[in-house]
Amino acid sequence: REILGEIATGRDPAAVRDTLRRRPTVADLCERYLAEYASQHKKASSCKTDAANIRHHLLPLLGRLNVAEVSRADIDRLKRLVREGKTAADFRTGPRGRARVRGGSGAANRCLALLSKMFGLAEQWGWRPDASNPCRHIARYAERKVERFLSTQELGRLGEVLRARAATVPSAVAAIRLLLFTGARLEEVLGLRWDAVDLERSLLRLADSKTGAKVIYLSAPAKQVLAGIPRLQGNPYVIAGALAGRPLVNLEKTWRRIREASGLPGVRLHDLRHSFASAAAAGGQSLLVIGRLLGHRSSLTTERYAHLAADPIRHANDATAEHIAGALQPRKAESITPIRRPRTQST
Missing domain, CATH: 1.10.150.130 (Tyrosine recombinase, N-terminal domain)
Incomplete structure (x- = not known):
C-alpha cells in the first residue's frame, strides 16, 4: 500500500x-x-x-x-x-x-x-514516532508465585543425601549448603570468588549482584563450608568447575538427582533461598531483617514472607490470651476438712 x-x-x-x-x-x-x-x-x-x-x-x-x-x-x-x-x-x-x-x-x-x-x-533513536510504542495497553498474564519452603523433615532428608554425595560431587554439595546457609541467589554462589570472602569478618562482599553491591553475612555453618573447600591454584572461583580456572556453571543436573534421592520432586534451587527466609521468619525475625538478609532492594519484595513472619507473633498472641483466659476462669471452692478434737477420757 x-x-x-x-x-x-x-x-x-x-x-x-x-x-x-x-x-x-x-x-x-x-x-x-x-x-x-x-x-x-x-x-x-x-x-x-x-x-x-x-x-x-x-x-x-x-x-x-x-x-x-x-x-x-x-x-x-x-x-x-x-x-x-x-x-x-x-x-x-x-x-x-x-x-x-x-x-x-x-x-x-x-x-x-x-x-x-x-x-x-x-x-x-528515531525509528518510530513518539508515543507509538505498540506494547502500550498490552496486559500481562497473571502469574502464580510459587512459594516452596522445606520443612524440618525435608531438610533432614536433604542433609542425609548431601552427606552421602559429598565425596562424589563436592563442589555441587558445597554450593547447595551455601545456598541453604546464606539465602544467597544461585548466581551469587556460583560466581563467588575467593577475593570476596572475608572469613575474619564473617562476610562475603559482592561487588556485582542482582541488586548491585551487596554484603552477605556468614554464619558458623557457612564458614565451615567455605573452610572445607580447597583453593585450586589458578582458579579464583570458590565453586570450581571442571574447566581449569572456571566456576561451576550448571548445578541443575546434579540438583535434580539430589532432590529425587531426597524425596523432594519439583523443588527448585531457588526454593532453598525461600527456605532460608522461612527459617528466619519462624525464628521471629522481622520483615525488615529478612529483607536485609536476602539483599532485597525494595520492602515490597519481602512482603511475600509476611504470613511467615506473623507466625511467631500469632503463637505469642495465643499463649498470652490463653494465660489471661485461664486467670479469668472461676476457681473451684477449696474443700475444708474440719479439725476433729480429741475425745476426752472419763476417769
Missing part, C-alpha cells in the same frame, strides 16, 4: 522498494539494543537472558518486520504464541550441554517487558 502511494506521487517503484528494504527491522533493533543499551546498562547475566529471549522468541516471530510497522496486534500475537509454547525447544549446546526453551505466561511476560523497552528506545 505504501509503495502504491509513493508510485502515485511519481516516485520510482524500485527506489521506493530499496528505501523500504533499508528500514530497520526488529532484528536490527534487537542487535542495537544489545550492543548499545544492554551491554552498557545491564549486568552480564541480564544481558545473557535478554539475548536468549531475543534469539528464541523475538526473532522467530518478529525479526523480519520493519520496526516502524510493528502493531499492537503483532505484539499480542507474540505474547499468545510464547504462552502457548510455540517457540519452545530442546536442543544440545555442546558435547555435554543442553538447553531447554520453555513457553508459558512467565516467558510471555518477560518478552513483553523486553519489547516494551526496545520499542521505547526505537522512539528515542
Whole structure:
C-alpha cells in the first residue's frame, strides 16, 4: 500500500522498494539494543537472558518486520504464541550441554517487558514516532508465585543425601549448603570468588549482584563450608568447575538427582533461598531483617514472607490470651476438712 502511494506521487517503484528494504527491522533493533543499551546498562547475566529471549522468541516471530510497522496486534500475537509454547525447544549446546526453551505466561511476560523497552528506545533513536510504542495497553498474564519452603523433615532428608554425595560431587554439595546457609541467589554462589570472602569478618562482599553491591553475612555453618573447600591454584572461583580456572556453571543436573534421592520432586534451587527466609521468619525475625538478609532492594519484595513472619507473633498472641483466659476462669471452692478434737477420757 505504501509503495502504491509513493508510485502515485511519481516516485520510482524500485527506489521506493530499496528505501523500504533499508528500514530497520526488529532484528536490527534487537542487535542495537544489545550492543548499545544492554551491554552498557545491564549486568552480564541480564544481558545473557535478554539475548536468549531475543534469539528464541523475538526473532522467530518478529525479526523480519520493519520496526516502524510493528502493531499492537503483532505484539499480542507474540505474547499468545510464547504462552502457548510455540517457540519452545530442546536442543544440545555442546558435547555435554543442553538447553531447554520453555513457553508459558512467565516467558510471555518477560518478552513483553523486553519489547516494551526496545520499542521505547526505537522512539528515542528515531525509528518510530513518539508515543507509538505498540506494547502500550498490552496486559500481562497473571502469574502464580510459587512459594516452596522445606520443612524440618525435608531438610533432614536433604542433609542425609548431601552427606552421602559429598565425596562424589563436592563442589555441587558445597554450593547447595551455601545456598541453604546464606539465602544467597544461585548466581551469587556460583560466581563467588575467593577475593570476596572475608572469613575474619564473617562476610562475603559482592561487588556485582542482582541488586548491585551487596554484603552477605556468614554464619558458623557457612564458614565451615567455605573452610572445607580447597583453593585450586589458578582458579579464583570458590565453586570450581571442571574447566581449569572456571566456576561451576550448571548445578541443575546434579540438583535434580539430589532432590529425587531426597524425596523432594519439583523443588527448585531457588526454593532453598525461600527456605532460608522461612527459617528466619519462624525464628521471629522481622520483615525488615529478612529483607536485609536476602539483599532485597525494595520492602515490597519481602512482603511475600509476611504470613511467615506473623507466625511467631500469632503463637505469642495465643499463649498470652490463653494465660489471661485461664486467670479469668472461676476457681473451684477449696474443700475444708474440719479439725476433729480429741475425745476426752472419763476417769
